[in-house]
Amino acid sequence: GDSVTQMEGPVTLSEEAFLTINCTYTATGYPSLFWYVQYPGEGLQLLLKATKADDKGSNKGFEATYRKETTSFHLEKGSVQVSDSAVYFCALINTGGGNKLTFGTGTQLKVEL
Amino acid sequence: DAGVIQSPRHEVTEMGQEVTLRCKPISGHDYLFWYRQTMMRGLELLIYFNNNVPIDDSGMPEDRFSAKMPNASFSTLKIQPSEPRDSAVYFCASSFSGGSWNQPQHFGDGTRLSIL
Numbered sequence: 001g002d003s004v005t006q007m008e009g010p011v012t013l014s015e016e017a018f019l020t021i022n023c024t025y026t027a028t029g030y031p032s033l034f035w036y037v038q039y040p041g042e043g044l045q046l047l048l049k050a051t052k053a054d055d056k057g058s059n060k061g062f063e064a065t066y067r068k069e070t071t072s073f074h075l076e077k078g079s080v081q082v083s084d085s086a087v088y089f090c091a092l093i094n095t096g097g098g099n100k101l102t103f104g105t106g107t108q109l110k111v112e113l
Numbered sequence: 114d115a116g117v118i119q120s121p122r123h124e125v126t127e128m129g130q131e132v133t134l135r136c137k138p139i140s141g142h143d144y145l146f147w148y149r150q151t152m153m154r155g156l157e158l159l160i161y162f163n164n165n166v167p168i169d170d171s172g173m174p175e176d177r178f179s180a181k182m183p184n185a186s187f188s189t190l191k192i193q194p195s196e197p198r199d200s201a202v203y204f205c206a207s208s209f210s211g212g213s214w215n216q217p218q219h220f221g222d223g224t225r226l227s228i229l
Contacts, residue, residue: 036220043223044156044220046219089156095215098161098169099163099210100158100169101146105155106155
Protein backbone atom coordinates (compact mmCIF):
# COMPACT_ATOMS: atom_id res chain seq x y z
CA GLY A 1 0.00 0.00 0.00
CA ASP A 2 0.87 3.65 -0.10
CA SER A 3 3.13 5.10 2.56
CA VAL A 4 4.90 8.33 3.49
CA THR A 5 8.18 8.55 5.40
CA GLN A 6 9.34 11.72 7.13
CA MET A 7 12.53 12.56 8.96
CA GLU A 8 12.45 12.09 12.71
CA GLY A 9 12.09 15.13 14.90
CA PRO A 10 12.33 17.31 16.72
CA VAL A 11 14.26 19.63 14.47
CA THR A 12 15.63 22.60 16.40
CA LEU A 13 16.84 25.69 14.51
CA SER A 14 17.82 29.22 15.28
CA GLU A 15 15.69 32.02 13.85
CA GLU A 16 16.61 32.88 10.24
CA ALA A 17 18.18 29.45 9.62
CA PHE A 18 17.43 27.40 6.51
CA LEU A 19 14.90 24.61 6.93
CA THR A 20 14.64 21.28 5.18
CA ILE A 21 12.26 18.54 6.26
CA ASN A 22 12.66 15.39 4.20
CA CYS A 23 9.69 13.44 2.90
CA THR A 24 9.68 10.40 0.64
CA TYR A 25 6.75 8.34 -0.48
CA THR A 26 5.85 4.93 -1.84
CA ALA A 27 2.83 4.77 -4.12
CA THR A 28 1.72 3.34 -7.42
CA GLY A 29 0.76 5.71 -10.16
CA TYR A 30 0.81 9.48 -9.77
CA PRO A 31 -0.36 10.64 -6.37
CA SER A 32 -0.92 14.24 -5.33
CA LEU A 33 1.32 15.42 -2.48
CA PHE A 34 0.63 17.77 0.42
CA TRP A 35 2.28 19.41 3.39
CA TYR A 36 0.10 20.18 6.40
CA VAL A 37 1.10 22.17 9.49
CA GLN A 38 -0.28 21.76 13.00
CA TYR A 39 0.24 24.56 15.52
CA PRO A 40 -0.12 23.72 19.23
CA GLY A 41 -3.71 23.11 20.24
CA GLU A 42 -5.01 23.39 16.68
CA GLY A 43 -6.04 21.16 13.82
CA LEU A 44 -4.00 20.51 10.71
CA GLN A 45 -3.89 23.26 8.09
CA LEU A 46 -2.98 22.80 4.46
CA LEU A 47 0.37 24.49 3.83
CA LEU A 48 0.98 23.63 0.18
CA LYS A 49 0.35 20.98 -2.44
CA ALA A 50 1.60 19.65 -5.78
CA THR A 51 -0.38 17.48 -8.14
CA LYS A 52 2.14 16.30 -10.74
CA ALA A 53 5.82 15.67 -11.26
CA ASP A 54 8.07 18.76 -11.14
CA ASP A 55 5.27 20.91 -9.72
CA LYS A 56 6.41 23.27 -6.98
CA GLY A 57 3.99 24.10 -4.21
CA SER A 58 4.63 27.26 -2.22
CA ASN A 59 3.01 29.24 0.57
CA LYS A 60 4.18 31.60 3.36
CA GLY A 61 7.81 31.23 2.26
CA PHE A 62 7.69 27.43 2.30
CA GLU A 63 8.34 25.44 -0.86
CA ALA A 64 8.32 21.80 -1.92
CA THR A 65 8.93 20.24 -5.33
CA TYR A 66 7.33 16.99 -6.48
CA ARG A 67 10.25 14.79 -7.57
CA LYS A 68 8.95 11.67 -9.28
CA GLU A 69 12.41 10.25 -9.95
CA THR A 70 13.34 10.27 -6.25
CA THR A 71 9.77 9.90 -4.94
CA SER A 72 10.36 12.88 -2.69
CA PHE A 73 8.60 16.07 -1.62
CA HIS A 74 11.01 17.84 0.73
CA LEU A 75 9.82 20.95 2.54
CA GLU A 76 12.13 23.99 2.54
CA LYS A 77 12.14 27.52 3.86
CA GLY A 78 14.96 29.98 3.48
CA SER A 79 14.63 31.77 6.81
CA VAL A 80 12.52 30.36 9.63
CA GLN A 81 10.84 32.39 12.34
CA VAL A 82 9.84 31.48 15.90
CA SER A 83 6.24 31.51 14.70
CA ASP A 84 7.02 28.58 12.37
CA SER A 85 7.38 26.28 15.38
CA ALA A 86 4.84 23.54 14.77
CA VAL A 87 4.47 19.94 13.62
CA TYR A 88 4.68 19.39 9.86
CA PHE A 89 3.00 16.46 8.13
CA CYS A 90 3.71 15.18 4.64
CA ALA A 91 0.78 13.39 2.99
CA LEU A 92 -0.44 11.94 -0.29
CA ILE A 93 -3.69 11.12 -2.04
CA ASN A 94 -3.67 8.46 -4.73
CA THR A 95 -6.12 7.64 -7.49
CA GLY A 96 -8.61 5.03 -6.35
CA GLY A 97 -7.86 5.97 -2.77
CA GLY A 98 -11.30 7.37 -2.10
CA ASN A 99 -9.99 10.87 -1.41
CA LYS A 100 -8.18 9.49 1.65
CA LEU A 101 -4.94 11.08 2.79
CA THR A 102 -1.99 8.90 3.74
CA PHE A 103 0.06 10.81 6.32
CA GLY A 104 3.64 10.64 7.46
CA THR A 105 4.31 10.57 11.20
CA GLY A 106 4.94 14.31 11.44
CA THR A 107 8.11 16.28 12.19
CA GLN A 108 8.21 18.74 15.05
CA LEU A 109 10.05 21.99 14.33
CA LYS A 110 11.28 24.22 17.15
CA VAL A 111 12.69 27.61 16.24
CA GLU A 112 14.62 29.50 18.91
CA LEU A 113 15.72 33.11 19.11
CA ASP B 114 -16.35 31.19 5.30
CA ALA B 115 -16.79 29.06 8.42
CA GLY B 116 -14.41 26.16 8.77
CA VAL B 117 -15.06 22.70 10.17
CA ILE B 118 -16.66 23.09 13.58
CA GLN B 119 -16.20 20.50 16.29
CA SER B 120 -17.78 20.32 19.72
CA PRO B 121 -16.99 20.08 22.50
CA ARG B 122 -13.38 21.32 22.42
CA HIS B 123 -12.60 19.49 25.64
CA GLU B 124 -14.33 16.56 27.31
CA VAL B 125 -13.43 14.92 30.58
CA THR B 126 -15.49 11.98 31.71
CA GLU B 127 -15.26 8.83 33.74
CA MET B 128 -14.61 5.39 32.40
CA GLY B 129 -17.77 3.61 31.31
CA GLN B 130 -19.64 6.75 30.31
CA GLU B 131 -20.95 7.40 26.82
CA VAL B 132 -19.12 10.11 24.88
CA THR B 133 -20.50 11.89 21.82
CA LEU B 134 -18.30 14.07 19.64
CA ARG B 135 -19.88 16.35 17.07
CA CYS B 136 -18.78 17.78 13.76
CA LYS B 137 -20.21 20.30 11.30
CA PRO B 138 -18.36 20.12 7.98
CA ILE B 139 -17.84 23.01 5.63
CA SER B 140 -21.00 23.69 3.68
CA GLY B 141 -20.97 21.98 0.27
CA HIS B 142 -18.28 19.48 1.14
CA ASP B 143 -19.15 15.90 0.22
CA TYR B 144 -16.47 14.00 2.17
CA LEU B 145 -16.16 13.82 5.95
CA PHE B 146 -13.34 12.13 7.87
CA TRP B 147 -12.85 11.27 11.54
CA TYR B 148 -9.28 10.95 12.89
CA ARG B 149 -7.72 10.20 16.24
CA GLN B 150 -4.33 11.61 17.29
CA THR B 151 -2.18 10.28 20.12
CA MET B 152 1.50 10.55 20.94
CA MET B 153 1.94 6.79 20.68
CA ARG B 154 0.05 6.10 17.44
CA GLY B 155 0.14 9.45 15.69
CA LEU B 156 -2.75 10.39 13.39
CA GLU B 157 -5.16 7.54 12.58
CA LEU B 158 -8.10 7.61 10.18
CA LEU B 159 -11.10 6.07 11.91
CA ILE B 160 -13.88 6.33 9.33
CA TYR B 161 -14.93 8.45 6.40
CA PHE B 162 -18.18 9.29 4.62
CA ASN B 163 -19.04 10.32 1.09
CA ASN B 164 -22.39 12.03 0.60
CA ASN B 165 -23.38 10.95 4.12
CA VAL B 166 -22.68 7.26 3.42
CA PRO B 167 -19.91 5.47 5.36
CA ILE B 168 -17.28 4.31 2.89
CA ASP B 169 -14.53 2.82 5.03
CA ASP B 170 -14.72 2.14 8.76
CA SER B 171 -11.74 -0.19 8.92
CA GLY B 172 -9.94 2.19 11.24
CA MET B 173 -12.61 2.09 13.94
CA PRO B 174 -10.84 0.39 16.83
CA GLU B 175 -13.68 -1.75 18.09
CA ASP B 176 -17.43 -2.06 18.49
CA ARG B 177 -17.46 0.53 21.24
CA PHE B 178 -16.96 3.16 18.53
CA SER B 179 -19.72 4.20 16.14
CA ALA B 180 -20.16 7.10 13.74
CA LYS B 181 -23.16 8.53 11.96
CA MET B 182 -23.84 11.22 9.42
CA PRO B 183 -27.60 11.83 9.35
CA ASN B 184 -27.31 14.75 6.93
CA ALA B 185 -24.74 16.74 4.98
CA SER B 186 -24.13 19.22 7.77
CA PHE B 187 -23.69 17.02 10.83
CA SER B 188 -21.79 13.97 12.01
CA THR B 189 -21.24 12.28 15.36
CA LEU B 190 -18.63 9.92 16.73
CA LYS B 191 -19.81 7.97 19.75
CA ILE B 192 -17.85 5.88 22.23
CA GLN B 193 -19.85 3.61 24.52
CA PRO B 194 -18.58 2.56 26.99
CA SER B 195 -15.51 4.77 27.13
CA GLU B 196 -12.15 3.53 28.44
CA PRO B 197 -9.00 5.41 29.54
CA ARG B 198 -7.15 4.22 26.42
CA ASP B 199 -9.64 6.21 24.32
CA SER B 200 -8.08 9.42 25.61
CA ALA B 201 -6.84 11.33 22.57
CA VAL B 202 -7.54 14.31 20.35
CA TYR B 203 -10.27 13.53 17.82
CA PHE B 204 -10.33 15.52 14.59
CA CYS B 205 -13.01 15.89 11.99
CA ALA B 206 -12.09 16.96 8.46
CA SER B 207 -14.08 17.60 5.30
CA SER B 208 -13.32 18.01 1.61
CA PHE B 209 -15.07 18.87 -1.62
CA SER B 210 -14.24 16.44 -4.39
CA GLY B 211 -15.75 18.39 -7.29
CA GLY B 212 -15.53 15.18 -9.27
CA SER B 213 -11.80 14.84 -8.67
CA TRP B 214 -9.86 12.55 -6.36
CA ASN B 215 -7.15 14.79 -4.99
CA GLN B 216 -8.74 17.69 -3.16
CA PRO B 217 -7.26 18.73 0.20
CA GLN B 218 -9.00 18.12 3.48
CA HIS B 219 -9.92 20.90 5.90
CA PHE B 220 -9.58 20.09 9.58
CA GLY B 221 -11.44 21.25 12.65
CA ASP B 222 -9.62 22.23 15.83
CA GLY B 223 -10.34 18.88 17.44
CA THR B 224 -11.90 17.56 20.62
CA ARG B 225 -9.45 16.75 23.41
CA LEU B 226 -10.96 13.75 25.20
CA SER B 227 -9.80 12.55 28.61
CA ILE B 228 -11.26 9.40 30.12
CA LEU B 229 -10.52 9.03 33.81
